[in-house]
Amino acid sequence: MRIATLDAAAEAAARTRLDGLVKPLGSLGRLEDLAAWLSAAHGEVPPRPLDDVRVVVFAGDHGVSGMSAYPREVTAAMVRVFLAGKSGVGVLAKLAGATVRVCDIAVDWDAADVPAEVTAHKVRRGSGSIDVEDALAEGEARTAFEHGRAIADEEIDDGADLLVPGDMGIGNTTICAAVVASLLGLLPEDVVGTGTGIDEDGRVRKLAVVEAALIRAGAVKDPFTVLTALGSACLAATAGFLVQAAVRGVPVLLDGVFSGAAALVAREIAPGAEQWWLAGHRSTEPSQAYALKALDLEPILDLGLRLGEGSGAVQAVPTLRAARAILADMGLLADLA
Ligand SMILES: Cc1cc2ncn([C@H]3O[C@H](COP(=O)(O)O)[C@@H](O)[C@H]3O)c2cc1C
Ligand SMILES: O=C(O)c1cccnc1
Numbered sequence: 001m002r003i004a005t006l007d008a009a010a011e012a013a014a015r016t017r018l019d020g021l022v023k024p025l026g027s028l029g030r031l032e033d034l035a036a037w038l039s040a041a042h043g044e045v046p047p048r049p050l051d052d053v054r055v056v057v058f059a060g061d062h063g064v065s066g067m068s069a070y071p072r073e074v075t076a077a078m079v080r081v082f083l084a085g086k087s088g089v090g091v092l093a094k095l096a097g098a099t100v101r102v103c104d105i106a107v108d109w110d111a112a113d114v115p116a117e118v119t120a121h122k123v124r125r126g127s128g129s130i131d132v133e134d135a136l137a138e139g140e141a142r143t144a145f146e147h148g149r150a151i152a153d154e155e156i157d158d159g160a161d162l163l164v165p166g167d168m169g170i171g172n173t174t175i176c177a178a179v180v181a182s183l184l185g186l187l188p189e190d191v192v193g194t195g196t197g198i199d200e201d202g203r204v205r206k207l208a209v210v211e212a213a214l215i216r217a218g219a220v221k222d223p224f225t226v227l228t229a230l231g232s233a234c235l236a237a238t239a240g241f242l243v244q245a246a247v248r249g250v251p252v253l254l255d256g257v258f259s260g261a262a263a264l265v266a267r268e269i270a271p272g273a274e275q276w277w278l279a280g281h282r283s284t285e286p287s288q289a290y291a292l293k294a295l296d297l298e299p300i301l302d303l304g305l306r307l308g309e310g311s312g313a314v315q316a317v318p319t320l321r322a323a324r325a326i327l328a329d330m331g332l333l334a335d336l337a
Helices: 006-019 029-042 073-083 088-095 142-158 172-184 200-217 222-232 233-248 257-269 288-297 319-327
Strands: 053-060 100-104 164-166 252-254 277-279 281-283 301-305
Touching: 006 029, 006 277, 006 319, 029 319, 053 073, 053 088, 053 222, 053 233, 073 100, 073 301, 088 100, 100 142, 100 164, 100 233, 142 164, 142 222, 142 233, 164 233, 164 257, 164 301, 164 319, 172 200, 172 222, 172 257, 172 281, 172 288, 200 257, 222 257, 233 252, 233 257, 233 277, 252 257, 257 288, 277 288, 281 288
Parallel strands: 053 100, 053 164, 164 252, 252 277, 281 301
Antiparallel strands: none
């Protein structure tokens, strides 16, 4: 896996053009940084329009139970909601002119009556309960990672010019807390949040599960071992998706908790891949803040969201398009009459 290189010359050319636009120097703030980054990613000034934006929602269940304010059956039910275009991310993606694909990586259901495309990358049904057992069997983390890479290839071969990873899985914030704590050497208290809205009793149970999982896993650093012990098939697939986007040189807008944890793992697997990722938004969950800090990523938006699915990231798409538009369409100071 070779990570594509960003074009430093295009970035420098973008900076020169930004400084010459008909505005006070630096006055378009973060938009200018995004415009320069996009130029580096595309290797041209102005960068190409972001016409084909795709969200891929990775769906799967977890062995841990009682960690969420909602029952695990919601994961499977939500797959149908994504297909019907009625999910939060579905509505928001439509506004941003993005498409949403849902992939059943590890939903715990009999999927006989859903379209085969949804289950084409199925790895397993549910995952192990990380407090007492590994999430995945030997080899499954790599299998799921390769599925994620294949999914990115499918989207990119089909014309995607910006990818957004989404997630659906009751219990996701528990395994993300464990993975982020393990990789960054943090305590459960640092990373455990209220997820879908658990009460204080639930948070105490969640802390105990994450603590038990971290003790059971021990000091693991190898990213595939972390995925196997504490992660999930969806997390491994999302990591593969992020790495492959970087291999192909396609920009990614990360979303919330799941994106953050997957990105941390993906960077361990493929150092340098993080150059291809932007943080779409800041989630209210603490583990995402730690992950983004470790990745040196500053979120574009901060709307107090805690939904996941890709819902925050898609809302940053218009901002990225705005960054491109200033380079493409603004006049030059030098042409002032
Ligand atoms: C109806 C519904 C739709 C969702 N869409 C995303 N999530 C979000 O909530 C879950 C993680 O939170 P926790 O760790 O507390 O279970 C994930 O599925 C995430 O995508 C949802 C949750 C629910 C209930
Ligand atoms: O911000 C997120 O990604 C999030 C927060 C709570 C539950 N699920 C996802």
